[in-house]
Amino acid sequence: MARGLMKRTVCAKSIFELWGHGRSSGELYASLKSYPVDKMLPYLQSDSTYKIHIHTFNKTLTQAEKIKKIDALEFLPFNGKVNLKNPEHVFWILEDYGMDPNNVPEEPIDLYFGRWIADGQRELIESYSVKKRHFIGNTSMDACLSFIMANHGRVKPNDVVFDPFVGTGGLLISSAHFGAYVCGTDIDYNTIHGLGKASRKNQKWRGPDENIRANLRQYGLEKYYLDALVSDSSKTIWRKGMLFDVIITDPPYGIREATRRTGSQKETVKSAERSTENHIFISSSYHLSDIFFDLLKFAAEYLVMGGRLVYWLPIYRPEYTEEIIPRHPCLKLISNCEQMLSSQTSRRLITMEKVKEFKDQDQNSYSLDGQYMPYKGHNSFREKYFSGVTKRIAKEEKDNQK
Numbered sequence: 449m450a451r452g453l454m455k456r457t458v459c460a461k462s463i464f465e466l467w468g469h470g471r472s473s474g475e476l477y478a479s480l481k482s483y484p485v486d487k488m489l490p491y492l493q494s495d496s497t498y499k500i501h502i503h504t505f506n507k508t509l510t511q512a513e514k515i516k517k518i519d520a521l522e523f524l525p526f527n528g529k530v531n532l533k534n535p536e537h538v539f540w541i542l543e544d545y546g547m548d549p550n551n552v553p554e555e556p557i558d559l560y561f562g563r564w565i566a567d568g569q570r571e572l573i574e575s576y577s578v579k580k581r582h583f584i585g586n587t588s589m590d591a592c593l594s595f596i597m598a599n600h601g602r603v604k605p606n607d608v609v610f611d612p613f614v615g616t617g618g619l620l621i622s623s624a625h626f627g628a629y630v631c632g633t634d635i636d637y638n639t640i641h642g643l644g645k646a647s648r649k650n651q652k653w654r655g656p657d658e659n660i661r662a663n664l665r666q667y668g669l670e671k672y673y674l675d676a677l678v679s680d681s682s683k684t685i686w687r688k689g690m691l692f693d694v695i696i697t698d699p700p701y702g703i704r705e706a707t708r709r710t711g712s713q714k715e716t717v718k719s720a721e722r723s724t725e726n727h728i729f730i731s732s733s734y735h736l737s738d739i740f741f742d743l744l745k746f747a748a749e750y751l752v753m754g755g756r757l758v759y760w761l762p763i764y765r766p767e768y769t770e771e772i773i774p775r776h777p778c779l780k781l782i783s784n785c786e787q788m789l790s791s792q793t794s795r796r797l798i799t800m801e802k803v804k805e806f807k808d809q810d811q812n813s814y815s816l817d818g819q820y821m822p823y824k825g826h827n828s829f830r831e832k833y834f835s836g837v838t839k840r841i842a843k844e845e846k847d848n849q850k
């Protein structure tokens with residue numbers, strides 16, 4: 449189980465079987481002496497090879513100091529042979545010297561000793577970094593968060609994963625890495641077709657092959673690409689039925705991209721915009737409360753039973769209570785984790801699971817029930833966000849003048 453967990457996580461570096469812990473070396477040794485010998489022996493056999501590694505947090509030790517600490521463990525019944533290059537068993541001493549680099553204590557505040565079991569997937573954060581990605585936009589999702597989202601969605605091989613606000617497909621990449629087939633929609637014609645202005649500093653226009661498919665190709669994942677379509681998520685284009693195993697998405701909050709949906713020529717002639725020579729887009733504003741209401745309804749209808757919806761909900765922190773998390777009777781809230789954006793604003797990673805079959809005729813009665821009504825307070829997130837930013841800039845300017 450531990451190995452299975454570490455094959456997926458980008459949050460943990462390594463996992464160990466803990467043999468001892470103390471707040472001083474004396475305490476650690478006492479704790480190790482009380483660890484059952486029968487649990488140690490299978491890893492200390494005379495025909496086995498081993499290595500002891502020492503890792504310190506917030507302090508660098510000299511080689512001589514390290515060796516001294518390793519030698520102090522000779523009371524443990526190690527019978528195998530030391531092999532530094534390719535040992536069968538690796539043991540770690542972990543020493544924690546706190547978090548403050550300006551105030552490093554002489555002795556560690558916590559010491560641990562254990563048998564190494566597996567490493568996590570932290571290297572994915574670097575290898576999938578947006579900095580080195582072929583096709584990016586202003587809101588491309590950070591690689592680490594994309595993997596966390598795919599894990600919350602429990603994405604597995606051969607799943608079909610859908611992102612209704614796909615942008616540059618940042619969230620599809622992590623799902624494809626775990627072997628899922630991926631697809632998405634976005635209202636922005638230029639994004640889906642890889643046209644228009646580039647988001648990179650030194651580049652004016654997007655190049656000929658800047659699109660989601662090319663991103664997946666960059667990581668050897670092209671075979672998992674189903675398609676990306678230009679479509680407004682408020683108007684579903686899908687045939688009825690349970691189509692998707694997982695829906696993972698980052699809806700627009702109106703900060704770096706507009707929240708909009710398709711309008712009719714009559715209602716919004718003014719907001720028509722020309723994306724390319726033959727594509728004219730007419731939009732009207734799409735309130736955040738409606739975006740989330742529609743997203744949950746869509747997930748309730750189109751997810752397989754037990755399938756998950758994972759998305760980010762922007763939050764104005766002074767007004768936050770659990771009641772403002774959008775609900776749907778077919779979806780159970782699994783987790784709700786905060787990522788701070790500023791002292792006043794954050795976004796919450798919401799994970800929900802489909803637990804009840806969706807019935808069209810029930811939808812209207814659900815919609816009238818208070819707990820399932822859209823929370824209108826979400827709509828003013830943009831104003832609140834920018835009033836905070838404006839206040840911060842004004843304060844910084846004031847401080848600079850002092």
Ligand SMILES: C[S@@+](CC[C@H](N)C(=O)[O-])C[C@H]1O[C@@H](n2cnc3c(N)ncnc32)[C@H](O)[C@@H]1O
Nearest residue numbers: 587588589613615616618634635636680681708
């Ligand atoms: C936060 S971005 C998603 C970024 C994406 N996760 C990525 O890695 O590039 C939100 C996206 O939603 C799109 N969008 C806005 N309104 C939409 C709508 N009504 N239907 C579909 N997409 C919409 C925007 O064009 C934008 O690309």
